[in-house]
Amino acid sequence: MYRLNPQETLAVTRAAEVADRTIAPLAAQIDEQARFPSESVSALAEAGLFGLTVPTEFGGQGAGLRAAAAVLDTVAQRCPSTAMVYLMHLCGIACYKANPHVASEALRAAARGEHLSTLAWSEMGSRSHFWAPVSKAEPQGDAVRLRAEKSWVTSAGHADGYVVTTGTAEGGIDLYLLQKDDAGLEVAGPWNALGMRGTASAPMRLAGVEAGSDRRLSEPGQAFGMMMGHVLPQFQTGNAAVSIGAAESAVRATAGHLTGQGFEHLGTKLADLPNLRHRLAAMRIETDKARALLAATFDALESEDPGAMLLVLESKAMAADTALLVTDLAMRACGGAAFSRHLGVERVFRDARAMSVMAPTSDVLHDFVGKALCGMELFS
Numbered sequence: 001m002y003r004l005n006p007q008e009t010l011a012v013t014r015a016a017e018v019a020d021r022t023i024a025p026l027a028a029q030i031d032e033q034a035r036f037p038s039e040s041v042s043a044l045a046e047a048g049l050f051g052l053t054v055p056t057e058f059g060g061q062g063a064g065l066r067a068a069a070a071v072l073d074t075v076a077q078r079c080p081s082t083a084m085v086y087l088m089h090l091c092g093i094a095c096y097k098a099n100p101h102v103a104s105e106a107l108r109a110a111a112r113g114e115h116l117s118t119l120a121w122s123e124m125g126s127r128s129h130f131w132a133p134v135s136k137a138e139p140q141g142d143a144v145r146l147r148a149e150k151s152w153v154t155s156a157g158h159a160d161g162y163v164v165t166t167g168t169a170e171g172g173i174d175l176y177l178l179q180k181d182d183a184g185l186e187v188a189g190p191w192n193a194l195g196m197r198g199t200a201s202a203p204m205r206l207a208g209v210e211a212g213s214d215r216r217l218s219e220p221g222q223a224f225g226m227m228m229g230h231v232l233p234q235f236q237t238g239n240a241a242v243s244i245g246a247a248e249s250a251v252r253a254t255a256g257h258l259t260g261q262g263f264e265h266l267g268t269k270l271a272d273l274p275n276l277r278h279r280l281a282a283m284r285i286e287t288d289k290a291r292a293l294l295a296a297t298f299d300a301l302e303s304e305d306p307g308a309m310l311l312v313l314e315s316k317a318m319a320a321d322t323a324l325l326v327t328d329l330a331m332r333a334c335g336g337a338a339f340s341r342h343l344g345v346e347r348v349f350r351d352a353r354a355m356s357v358m359a360p361t362s363d364v365l366h367d368f369v370g371k372a373l374c375g376m377e378l379f380s
């Protein structure tokens with residue numbers, strides 16, 4: 001459905017190989033132990049996928065959003081946690097690409113598979129409204145001192161590069177690239193969540209981190225445009241792809257269960273029950289609809305359709321709703337077998353709940369789409 005060119009297809013084939021060989025076999029254990037999927041993430045790096053969207057002049061493959069989504073979908077079908085870690089890496093790369101002068105070393109390292117990135121945007125004070133950081137950078141000559149309570153940072157303590165937001169004294173927003181060893185950059189708590197348990201999306205504290213202007217990714221105070229123009233399309237479409245991958249995984253597990261299990265005393269399969277077939281069909285239709293909308297979003301973006309940004313907003317909201325619906329249908333279609341852990345359905349049911357609360361949340365996206373349709377300012 002993504003209609004990939006041969007180079008993009010190659011990237012997805014490589015991702016599928018890594019996913020089948022390394023990522024899928026570890027997914028249940030990672031969830032159970034709530035541990036970071038280091039082996040899975042290293043396997044993606046070794047397959048060259050850290051550099052998927054890095055421009056070719058920095059050693060990467062220069063792929064776009066379409067290929068990134070297809071890879072994320074493929075990985076999420078095996079392990080949504082690993083896919084989420086990879087998505088946040090791709091979002092960090094989107095920031096680096098917007099200012100390659102500051103991030104050239106990080107881009108090259110990512111292309112070599114030696115640099116994992118992430119975003120540290122959400123703050124305790126402004127919660128899911130990441131576009132309104134309450135932290136204020138303290139000027140120190142040409143540098144700044146950063147103090148902030150970041151509420152959720154995927155790959156916290158595992159990433160090499162952290163793209164952090166901070167408010168400025170003048171009321172703008174800046175983006176800085178912090179490195180894992182920067183003094184004052186601390187993981188501030190554990191990550192023990194309902195789902196996406198392998199993402200290490202822990203709180204982080206910026207306890208007076210000093211950052212020079214050579215670390216600033218945005219023009220002074222002007223990060224908002226970069227966040228919306230460069231990062232939002234990557235985050236939105238990639239997050240949609242993770243939702244779709246999670247839904248796909250539920251469709252496949254359900255089809256396998258319905259055709260593989262039955263009633264010995266009746267000599268029938270679960271698939272002989274029309275209500276279960278109906279649920280499975282609904283799951284397939286909803287998943288296909290979300291993937292088709294995402295593919296249409298890429299068509300609109302690539303043809304510079306004026307309605308493309310509306311589709312970018314819609315695609316994440318729809319895919320997140322789809323993941324919730326489809327995984328819920330899977331739980332009901334597979335009965336007690338889904339309630340137990342062996343099918344893996346309850347794991348994606350839990351993982352699927354993350355995407356709709358990741359900012360911009362589904363509530364906020366519906367508000368944005370409604371405002372756009374009414375000709376209103378989105379951030380008013």
Ligand SMILES: Cc1cc2nc3c(=O)[nH]c(=O)nc-3n(C[C@H](O)[C@H](O)[C@H](O)COP(=O)(O)OP(=O)(O)OC[C@H]3O[C@@H](n4cnc5c(N)ncnc54)[C@H](O)[C@@H]3O)c2cc1C
Binds near residue numbers: 152154
């Ligand atoms: C697995 C996971 C990984 C994450 N990774 C990262 C990361 O790497 N970097 C990062 O910066 N953040 C990350 N986040 C944070 C995420 O993007 C959100 O900021 C966070 O989930 C918001 O939670 P909250 O409790 O603060 O939401 P709240 O803002 O308290 O929202 C609570 C409810 O209110 C609704 N709501 C809020 N504002 C409005 C509004 N204006 N109109 C209507 N309804 C509204 C929301 O939809 C939600 O239902 C991650 C979150 C999760 C779950």
